[in-house]
Amino acid sequence: MTVPNLMLSGIVGSTAYGLAHQGSDVDRLGVFAAPTEELHGLHRPKESHVSTAPDRTLHEAAKWCRLALSGNPTAMELVWLPDELYEVRTPLGDELIGIRTSFLSAQRVRNAYLGYATQQFRRLVGRDEAPVSPENRRRTAKHARHLKRLCHQGLELYASGRLTIRVEDPQEYHDFGERVAGDASAAQPLLRHYETAFDETRSALPDRPDEAPAESWLLRVRAHFYAPNAALSR
Known part of the structure; x- marks a missing residue:
């Protein structure tokens, strides 16, 4: 191309x-x-x-x-x-x-990053109901890693106005993915944690x-x- x-x-x-x-x-x-x-x-x-x-x-x-x-x-x-x-x-x-x-703006960053993370969670829940297979588990772990990344990066951007692309501890994300691959509901506490964190954090970003x-x-x-x-x- x-x-x-x-x-x-x-x-x-x-x-x-x-x-x-x-x-x-x-x-x-x-x-x-x-x-x-x-x-x-x-x-x-x-x-x-x-x-x-x-x-x-x-x-x-x-x-x-x-x-x-x-x-x-x-x-x-x-x-x-x-x-x-x-x-x-x-x-x-x-x-x-x-x-x-x-x-950047506070509400749009919050809506976009949490919105994408929520979409990932819905995919996890939907895939949890599918037949167990190595491919299904791999995809579930991948979506779980990206859910965690979106939450972390979104909150950083919301709070500081800066975005760090490379995650600090990749193994932590891989471990989380494997836990969620075994039980999709394991992702829900993390999503709820970040929803609360956004609510309690004063944003460095403007309203618009x-x-x-x-x-x-x-x-x-x-x-x-x-x-x-x-x-x-x-």
Whole structure:
């Protein structure tokens, strides 16, 4: 999959969190800019490109900004990666990293991270009713690890305004996953703990995100990738 105007891309997911094991997929996430002239025609360009083998998701700049402004955990991690995990990093990509805190707001971070964690819990409960198999157990453990990670990262972001991608103690997450794989209800106390923690924590984030830096960045992106002569020659 070749997508033009890639501005920022890196390795995300389990590898970035430090939770990958032998055989884990390597997930990549990136932001690209559609050629500006294509945004003015009858047909809008694709806003996302997803491929497997390798696993890669690329979002158009405006879509990524909308996802980040909503508090989307998957989108947000792209701009908080350790430097060594970036594979493409352009000046416009650096600018996006530089305005990452402007996308944050207390209620949206809480809703997004706890919401995703709750979805993971529902998957665990649903899978607990399925026939026991090695594959089912593996998937259950994976969802449990990500439930715990979402809760921890979400509370950190909510409380401090910063996001640490790599977990501090990977084994703790793997042990938790195995416990939940044996009994999905074992995840419920952790989820309830973090719900209470969010309630009792004063957030460092504003009530609403600041959209102005994202708007200004997008206008610079559109100007940079505008090629009127190429549009007129078609």
